[in-house]
Amino acid sequence: MLDDWGLRRGGGRGEAVTALFVGESGTGKTMAAEVVAGALGVDLYVIDLSTVVDKYIGETEKNLERIFVGAEGLNAVLFFDEADALFGKRSEVSDARDRYANVEVAYLLQRIESFDGVAILATNLAANIDDAFRRRLSVLAEFARPDAEQRLALWRRMLAGVPLAADVDLAFCAKAFGLAGGDIRNAAVTAAYLGAAAGTVGMREVIAAVGLEYRKLGRLCLADEFGPYLDLLPR
Ligand SMILES: Nc1ncnc2c1ncn2[C@@H]1O[C@H](COP(=O)(O)OP(=O)(O)OP(=O)(O)O)[C@@H](O)[C@H]1O
Numbered sequence: 651m652l653d654d655w656g657l658r659r660g661g662g663r664g665e666a667v668t669a670l671f672v673g674e675s676g677t678g679k680t681m682a683a684e685v686v687a688g689a690l691g692v693d694l695y696v697i698d699l700s701t702v703v704d705k706y707i708g709e710t711e712k713n714l715e716r717i718f719v720g721a722e723g724l725n726a727v728l729f730f731d732e733a734d735a736l737f738g739k740r741s742e743v744s745d746a747r748d749r750y751a752n753v754e755v756a757y758l759l760q761r762i763e764s765f766d767g768v769a770i771l772a773t774n775l776a777a778n779i780d781d782a783f784r785r786r787l788s789v790l791a792e793f794a795r796p797d798a799e800q801r802l803a804l805w806r807r808m809l810a811g812v813p814l815a816a817d818v819d820l821a822f823c824a825k826a827f828g829l830a831g832g833d834i835r836n837a838a839v840t841a842a843y844l845g846a847a848a849g850t851v852g853m854r855e856v857i858a859a860v861g862l863e864y865r866k867l868g869r870l871c872l873a874d875e876f877g878p879y880l881d882l883l884p885r
């Protein structure tokens with residue numbers, strides 16, 4: 651298409667498809683990247699940016715260059731997870747460290763442009779991605795927190811193979827607990843562990859698992875969310 655319709659631009663621009671996945675933790679960004687790679691029938695090449703970013707000047711660029719050169723022969727989808735480790739607002743330079751971080755981001759931007767493949771970046775913090783970077787992206791996909799209906803589908807899917815007692819009210823869980831997909835997955839697995847010895851998972855196990863998830867998230871277990879099930883929480 652780029653050739654036939656004369657859309658190939660000059661200036662060393664490659665045929666890269668670059669996507670940015672933005673959304674809170676547990677909304678499915680990493681999973682979606684796996685799905686994209688799976689649908690294309692290629693591997694997902696995950697780059698942990700915290701191991702790439704180096705405190706010595708110039709080292710980050712060298713590390714990135716090695717990754718791109720390696721990836722170009724691989725036929726894989728490049729996935730930069732936790733990309734906010736690298737992106738700050740490039741314009742707001744407050745000290746020398748920031749200035750070098752800007753050089754690193756500029757390098758990554760330029761390198762992605764000449765990359766001939768699919769590159770996906772994921773971040774929790776949309777505000778940290780500056781405009782110059784947005785302009786260079788092919789796709790910006792926002793991952794929203796699931797609404798009550800989607801949460802019900804997530805609960806049902808996560809517990810589909812688990813023997814549930816008759817008192818389990820997943821509709822209540824979906825409506826009452828504002829959890830992301832990843833949190834629901836964690837709670838479902840915890841509930842299954844709690845019920846494993848008895849061979850069945852009841853509402854007591856589900857509520858206890860949600861309570862543990864709330865504690866991890868630093869949220870209080872309050873009566874207006876847990877309603878009639880507040881008493882099921884382990885003391
Ligand atoms: N929309 C969804 N549909 C199905 N499962 C989901 C969805 N969202 C999240 N999950 C489940 O939650 C798990 C965690 O999601 P994932 O690791 O992709 O989140 P993330 O957005 O990458 O979070 P983080 O920002 O913390 O890395 C997935 O492995 C999957 O089981």
Ligand SMILES: [Mg+2]
Nearest residue numbers: 679680731772
């Ligand atoms: Mg992730």
